[in-house]
Amino acid sequence: MNKAYPLIKSEKGKNTLFLPKSLTTSQSLTKVAFGTLSLDCEIQTSSTDEVLVSEDLYNALLIPNEGPTHIIFHEDTVFLGPLIGIFTAGFTDSGLRPIGERSLFFAKLLAVEKSVGVFTFVFGAHQINWDQGTITGYFYRKNGWEKVEVPFPNVVYDRLPNRRTENHRALKKVKQRLHEEYLIPWFNPGFFNKWEIHQLLIKEKSVAHYLPETYINPTFERIELMLSTYQHVYLKPANGSLGLGVYQIIYSKEEGAYYCRYNDDKNANRLQKFSSLESCINYLFRNKKLKDYIVQQGISLQRSDHKTIDFRVHTNKDANGKWKVSVIAGKIAGRGSVTTHLNNGGVVKTVDEIFPDKKECFKAIESLNQAALRLSHAIDFHIKGSIGEIGFDLGIDKDNKIWLFEANSKPGRSIFSHPKLRENDLHSRQLSLLYALFLTEKTIKQPEEILQL
Template sequence: MLKTYKIEQFQAKEYILYLPSRWKQEKSDFPGTAVLGTKRQAVICKRHPNGRNVIGISSALAKSLNLPVKVTSLSLFMKDDCIYLGVLIGIFTSGFTNFKLSPVGERSYFFRKLLSVQSSLGVIPFVFGEQHIDWENGLVKGYFHFGEGWEIETVPFPNVIYDRLPNRRSEKRKTYKEIKDRLQRQYGIPWYNPGFFNKLDLFERLESDETVNHYLPETHSFQSFEEIERMLSLYKHVYLKPKNGSLGNGIHKLTFDRQSQDYYCRYRDTEGKNRLVRFASLERLMNSVFRNRSLDSFLVQQGISLLNEDSRPIDFRIHTNKDEEGSWHVSAIAGKVAGIGSVTSHANNGGVVKSLAELFPDASKETEVKHSLEEAALKLSHAIECNMEGYIGEIGFDLGIDEDGRVWMFEANSKPGRAIFSHPHLRSFDILTRKLALSFGVFLSRQALQHPEEMMP
């Protein structure tokens, strides 16, 4: 973790920077340039004259660098003759409103919590969208939250950008790609967690990786009724999932009863009700349930007989994050028990979040499950990083454990939801995941300074 220092501004017309008394510098010479984000200013730099262990910055320098007045702590690091004042992290998103209390709509609460960890990390995070960029002057009108309310401050282009676009639709816009390419190529700004994973594309890439392919259930793009018949004959049930779905929407569970020779389909209808329907043939089932939908947009996945609680299947949400050293960590684990009659364990479908201790009262069993899930999540994180483009700093996995103790990966999400953190036993993990999400920005910004040629897209 980077060392952080309190920052104090003082009135002076000169560009002056006082370094903390205990700050260790590698060179005897003081730096001649102060940098915030992509903006730099020649400075008079010296140790704090009063021997205080704080950063002192003159009002003229703060104004020149566009440093927000309410920033209370920063980290420091040097490169060549420059001293970098913290890491300016731009959080890119869309869906801004005209409401001061909720500038990003219902997601404002998430962003406020994300920004709340800034002082402990010595970073300066802010939220912005494409309409807030001033290309001519290299400035951004960013949304900041220092604990009292949302404020707009004009700051330099950031050191690094954390992608938090809300959906695939906003990601497909032509302007998004143009902005991302320009900031990366022209300004050398790393952009992390870009893009939503396509379920089938991800599975196909991981299938060729021998370190993780044993975690993958058989998964194919829909091809024919015969293919579903084949998979139903091998497995007790199969799932039809939208290739680009989220929150469990559109998932159908198909089962074949060998005794009665009937086909069953369990799903959630457009009115939000759980349905279970029966048909004498697969063709009738598919033509009825999917009559208004294109099956080309679905994938077919092997069903797994999972561990259960009171006959309700259990799956697990595992978050992994990279830290300020660029290393993967398991940052949160929770169980999710499916709702009664539900095809998924999502909360909007009656699912219940539980801690591992609640699901496994036997401590040795809890430890065994935790170890299996952590091992799988870390291996999968490394494999996804190797097989997907871009800088990936966080992943949310939906994993399952079958009745034989084998771990399976059902989905991996590049922008995982945070519903599990509503559980009182998981709130500390909520804070940890937010800290790590920004800590990875620190790692990337330092890599871009030390090895710029390796960071170009």
């Protein structure tokens, strides 16, 4: 990927773009583009290693600020930027926290734009000015949030907060219109469904062995049969996230009883005893439908201080569109918790904190790396659209076998609260924007490849 150059507003010239000598090209250049806005202009060579834009052209292109920019040449046009729009919902009237509780997450994401050499903003459906072909986007500056009008972006990064919002008809229409009418690539286009992902991966020989035995819409007979085989099973909502609505059912042969571990409506970890499976299921699903759930085999995972451990592995595509692992962190379940999620009392640890022995640690990292990359390629091959990141929940059993519990298309970032994972936090945010840079260049030079995804 080419390097970024300082973009500076200049008092020199009129309707002129000055490019460094190092960018000399034999192409006949007559236009400049920022985002999806393209204008005719005069292009001259600069004596400095900076990209200078005459003030009138700078204003006409709606460039939001000076800063590093990448340069892409295609046919008769010089493309500046790229301009990346992050699409979300849940905006407020607050100037300090315009996207509510998620404002800090977006501020941290936008804060890495200069280190990557891109221009990044956050927007929602109501900030789009369809008639003008512009968006009043939220930029994050030293003094806080600022609203600036910019052209439609080169790429949109989807960060809608949940499935309900994602399925809103108006938001679907925005996505469809920007992608189909304006040919803007859209990456991370949707939340994963657990059962659909399982169905895709079970057919792939390279990754099928990572999958626990799983069924959708389980019957009493199916759950009973799996309990006789595995002694415990998990019931999970097919469209769930954050560990909500997950139940672990355990069968005690000695007592002839069934135990269920779950997190109740008050966010308390519960363990309840039932005399029969039927009474257990009828109690748990008195206000919900079993058909919306999957049943998954229980696995005897490695433990720390008698508490279950699983691993969150993030993969991202980089500036070359290639998958790479950006972080691996261990999650240790809270006391009595059915999951390792932090909101249920879970604790984040680095892999070397879990495996003090260097050989054991190296072996675990290698196995988790290999599994996450294989799974990323398999999901990417089958899912329509451009995927830029995946968060995997993986387990290692007592025989050192890797298991996939869940794949998340919009992974949470709670693991980065660990002080030793701050560099990984920064790197993963940079990778999201670097992948947007890759998509921009691909869309400009080979649009048919991107738009077919």
